[in-house]
Ligand SMILES: NC(=O)c1ccc[n+]([C@@H]2O[C@H](COP(=O)([O-])OP(=O)(O)OC[C@H]3O[C@@H](n4cnc5c(N)ncnc54)[C@H](O)[C@@H]3O)[C@@H](O)[C@H]2O)c1
């Protein structure tokens with residue numbers, strides 16, 4: 541029997557990798573995306589519906605046509621800087637859009653729901669290892685919008701039996717090792733693709749945002765997870781729901797923290813090229829250290845983030861960077 545899943549944001553970075561993993565696991569991933577930050581060329585593994593989450597009639601039509609057994613909800617705006625200056629855009633797109641989607645799913649009888657949340661819901665909890673029990677205190681409208689959607693899922697679980705898995709991701713990195721899909725944000729704000737831009741001359745230099753943090757080398761520490769490991773967890777989360785297990789939150793990261801300078805040094809090593817860089821001031825809203833406790837995902841989903849070594853994440857990102865693009 542065909543198992544169709546609706547993948548919102550399937551034309552974006554993580555959603556496109558999820559579609560590849562879903563297709564490999566025997567699902568038909570139907571991408572629903574408005575292409576606001578995604579790319580038509582990234583939709584390679586199943587049908588495409590161009591629609592906006594704010595268009596309830598288009599959502600109803602997509603559920604009626606494709607009859608998905610579950611929803612994987614990646615679609616969102618996710619730039620922290622933009623969220624600080626335009627919070628209304630984040631509340632409308634992420635929260636109102638998700639409310640439409642949840643109500644459309646319930647009306648269609650599609651009650652298994654996997655949601656992309658973020659460690660940005662924790663706010664500044666420097667020094668702690670962050671896991672599912674850590675209190676959330678978002679610092680900006682992006683993180684706040686994600687926490688609000690988490691709350692929404694809990695309410696609709698109680699009222700309508702919407703079963704959900706919430707994944708709180710840490711810093712997602714790397715690309716499909718086959719370079720069929722990869723990370724392609726315009727503008728790009730994430731560290732590893734920006735370092736690679738500096739390596740191959742697409743930008744003059746990487747600016748290090750802050751060198752006076754209380755860390756071993758003065759730069760911020762993050763927990764990086766390979767996008768292929770991350771999307772594997774989504775397939776496992778989907779199977780968990782389809783096996784009838786209850787709603788659950790899982791944090792996805794490795795537990796290893798890397799400073800910005802360590803990521804730069806690893807990139808120099810993997811690419812065997814110099815990384816032009818300059819020291820800059822701190823970036824507003826950056827936490828000093830965000831490191832994930834992911835024992836629950838390992839224990840309950842059997843998740844093994846084996847590809848999430850810094851060498852492999854940078855190597856796969858570099859291969860994509862050299863060979864892949866959606867603009868051509
Ligand atoms: N990249 C990371 O490190 C990271 C970390 C934590 C959480 N996340 C979350 O993971 C998800 C995917 O992130 P990404 O990096 O792939 O982002 P992305 O911008 O590459 O993908 C998001 C996709 O959603 C689509 N979209 C946005 N609003 C929409 C709307 N109203 N209707 C239809 N489609 C819409 C965009 O066109 C895009 O294709 C997001 O929810 C993000 O908050 C990402």
Ligand SMILES: O=c1ccn([C@@H]2O[C@H](COP(=O)(O)OP(=O)(O)O[C@H]3O[C@H](CO)[C@H](O)[C@H](O)[C@H]3O)[C@@H](O)[C@H]2O)c(=O)[nH]1
Pocket residue numbers: 618619620658659660709710711729730731732734746747748749750760761762800823826830
């Ligand atoms: O040009 C740059 C870009 C980044 N950085 C530093 O590199 C680290 C990683 O920065 P990213 O922008 O790659 O990612 P963030 O840590 O800001 O990630 C945040 O934003 C993401 C949204 O894209 C996710 O939601 C994630 O959960 C949330 O913590 C930070 O210390 C940042 O200051 C630089 O030094 N120079």
